[in-house]
Amino acid sequence: MEKFQKxxxxxxxxxxxxxxxxxxLPEQLLCHILGFLTTEEAVWTSVLSSPWSHLWKxxxxxxxxxxxxxxxxxxxxxxxxxxxxxxxxxxxREFKLTIxxxxxxxxxxxxxxxxxxxxxRKMERYQVENRFEQLSVDNIATPPLTLSACEALVCxxxxxxxxxxxxxxxxPCLKTMYLEDVVMPSDAAAEALISxxxxxxxxxxxxxxxxxxxxxxxxxxxxxxxxxKGVERFxxxxxxxxxxxxxxxxxxxxMDYYHFKSFKIISAADSFKVEIDVEFVLMxxxxxxxxxxxxxxxxxxxxxxxxxxWTSLKFIYSSFHQMKRPPKFHDLTxxxxxxxxxxxxxxxxxxxxxxxxxxHLTLELVIDDSTDPVSIRISTVLPSCLVSSLExxxxxxPVTEKAIELKLAxxxxxxxxxxxxxxxRLNDCTLEPCVLEQLVEKSRRYGLSQFEVIPVVPTPNxxxxxxxxxxSRR
Numbered sequence: 001m002e003k004f005q006k007x008x009x010x011x012x013x014x015x016x017x018x019x020x021x022x023x024x025l026p027e028q029l030l031c032h033i034l035g036f037l038t039t040e041e042a043v044w045t046s047v048l049s050s051p052w053s054h055l056w057k058x059x060x061x062x063x064x065x066x067x068x069x070x071x072x073x074x075x076x077x078x079x080x081x082x083x084x085x086x087x088x089x090x091x092x093r094e095f096k097l098t099i100x101x102x103x104x105x106x107x108x109x110x111x112x113x114x115x116x117x118x119x120x121r122k123m124e125r126y127q128v129e130n131r132f133e134q135l136s137v138d139n140i141a142t143p144p145l146t147l148s149a150c151e152a153l154v155c156x157x158x159x160x161x162x163x164x165x166x167x168x169x170x171x172p173c174l175k176t177m178y179l180e181d182v183v184m185p186s187d188a189a190a191e192a193l194i195s196x197x198x199x200x201x202x203x204x205x206x207x208x209x210x211x212x213x214x215x216x217x218x219x220x221x222x223x224x225x226x227x228x229k230g231v232e233r234f235x236x237x238x239x240x241x242x243x244x245x246x247x248x249x250x251x252x253x254x255m256d257y258y259h260f261k262s263f264k265i266i267s268a269a270d271s272f273k274v275e276i277d278v279e280f281v282l283m284x285x286x287x288x289x290x291x292x293x294x295x296x297x298x299x300x301x302x303x304x305x306x307x308x309x310w311t312s313l314k315f316i317y318s319s320f321h322q323m324k325r326p327p328k329f330h331d332l333t334x335x336x337x338x339x340x341x342x343x344x345x346x347x348x349x350x351x352x353x354x355x356x357x358x359x360h361l362t363l364e365l366v367i368d369d370s371t372d373p374v375s376i377r378i379s380t381v382l383p384s385c386l387v388s389s390l391e392x393x394x395x396x397x398p399v400t401e402k403a404i405e406l407k408l409a410x411x412x413x414x415x416x417x418x419x420x421x422x423x424x425r426l427n428d429c430t431l432e433p434c435v436l437e438q439l440v441e442k443s444r445r446y447g448l449s450q451f452e453v454i455p456v457v458p459t460p461n462x463x464x465x466x467x468x469x470x471x472s473r474r
Contacts, residue, residue: 060093067100072107076114083117091122093152098129112144120150124173130160147193150174158182160208165189171197180206180229184213191217198222205229207240215241224269227253230278244268254278262292265299273305276312293319297327305334310366313337317350326354333359333389340368341397341404345378348408352383352390359389365397365405378411386412392421396456399426409439413446421450 062082069075083092095118099111108130115128128145144162149170156171157178165185174197182205184190190213194200199222206229207213218226223246244252245266252268253275280293297316300306306329308316320326332355339347344365352358393412397405409424422443436453443451 060091062092062094063096065098065100067098072099072110076110079114080117083119092119093122094125095123096125096127096129098131100131115145120148120153122152123150124152125155126150126153127155127157128159128161129157147171163189163193166192166196169193169196172199174200176200176202178204180204181208182206183208183210187213187215187217189213191219194218194220194223201225203227213240215243217243217245219243219245221247223249225249225251225253227255230254230256251275260292260296263296263299268302271305272303273307274300274303275307277307277309279311280315294327301327301329302331303329304331306332307336308338310338310340310368313339313351314343314347317347326350329355330357333357335360336362336364338364338366341365341400343368344408345404349379349381349383352385356384357389358385359391361390361392362394363396363408365395367398378407382415386416388418390416390418392423393419394423394425396425397427406435406439410442413442413448419446419448422448423450423452423454425454425456427456 062079064075064079066072066075069078079097097111097115099108118126120126144164145158146164147166148168150156151170151172153171153174155176156174157176158180159178160181162183163185166189169192171193177193177197177200179193184193194203194217197220200220201222201224203218203220203223203225204227205216226244226246226249228242240260241262242260243262243264243266247267247269249268250271251273252265255275255277256279293316297320316327335351335355335358337351339351344363348363352361390412393416395405395408399405405424405426409422412419412422424439439453440451
């Protein structure tokens with residue numbers, strides 16, 4: 001105990017029976033402890049005693065939601081009072097502000113000078129999230145921010161704010177950057193923000209409706225994960241060019257609406273993974289759109305691991321069917337795909353033919369009312385991966401009267417000479433015991449080392465298990 005007191009700078013003679021020992025700890029240590037509390041909880045400690053009355057203002061972490069205050073003015077005054085106490089040795093290291101308001105009863109402009117007073121010199125985490133009523137999205141005034149030299153910043157997250165042009169920008173420690181509906185002033189500003197982050201590893205960009213960027217260049221020698229979310233169809237006003245030059249990029253995610261003039265990947269990691277969940281927006285002639293999609297898919301020819309939604313899958317393969325040039329993914333070994341149940345007998349062999357070296361397939365079958373039922377007969381022309389490489393298949397499907405899911409299971413058992421594992425995850429499983437016995441018998445006959453039928457509870461999420469980025473489905 002004495003050694004512990006000595007390390008904290010508290011002498012045993014100063015500690016008496018019934019005395020407040022916590023208050024005897026060094027002020028810098030107390031501020032560090034308060035940093036583990038929410039800002040509201042830290043403020044409440046000011047009522048403990050007079051030495052604690054201003055201690056919370058020296059805490060290196062500030063996290064606020066404007067909805068907790070009577071007005072934006074009260075919130076800004078609170079921030080200003082807090083910032084007035086910040087300084088050596090109590091530099092602010094974490095700042096998180098959520099501006100929660102509506103367009104009729106808020107004055108967002110109050111936050112611009114307030115945010116400009118935040119000392120970024122020792123900042124490690126900086127987050128500004130601007131919420132708003134969706135009714136007036138084109139007219140909402142967002143607080144502009146100016147970033148400069150942030151020598152210690154590790155994580156930057158901005159939502160629905162405007163960025164000013166950068167005069168001198170340095171982010172030598174930044175590893176994570178989220179720019180969601182952030183209005184960039186120019187192509188050069190967007191490129192500078194990325195290139196000024198030499199150790200950046202995770203980047204997420206949600207394209208803003210009012211963004212001035214038309215050519216997005218993602219050039220980073222350190223980037224490992226990049227997620228790009230497009231603008232909703234209703235707000236599409238133009239087209240973007242995207243260029244990715246990231247030799248260490250391991251994971252790419254495309255979400256929402258695809259409306260780019262061009263999409264080019266110059267470099268990525270050898271082991272490259274991609275997730276595609278986009279609805280393609282037709283704005284010009286069909287042939288030119290199809291050619292653009294062909295060039296996009298061609299960019300993924302070297303991908304080893306792919307996750308693709310039904311929305312993207314049906315458009316891509318219908319486009320290639322028109323051009324009579326099916327895509328080829330020679331390096332693809334892992335595929336997770338969502339597919340319409342009734343379209344699967346016709347489409348599945350086509351998809352498999354595009355993946356000649358596929359080893360692991362996870363297939364989620366869904367009911368799509370917009371898709372016309374087709375023949376449930378499966379093509380007798382066998383894709384090359386069935387006889388040379390496919391090792392495991394997992395299928396999740398609702399049980400139907402036409403038993404399409406069982407036909408697909410038999411298709412893999414009968415034709416895949418390298419198959420070792422087959423798992424059926426069936427929603428509302430009501431299979432007759434005799435049918436299960438037949439499947440088990442077939443699995444033995446065809447030499448499967450693992451065969452499982454697992455009943456599961458239906459889920460509204462159409463993405464397969466393991467999907468990384470959170471997304472609200474339309």
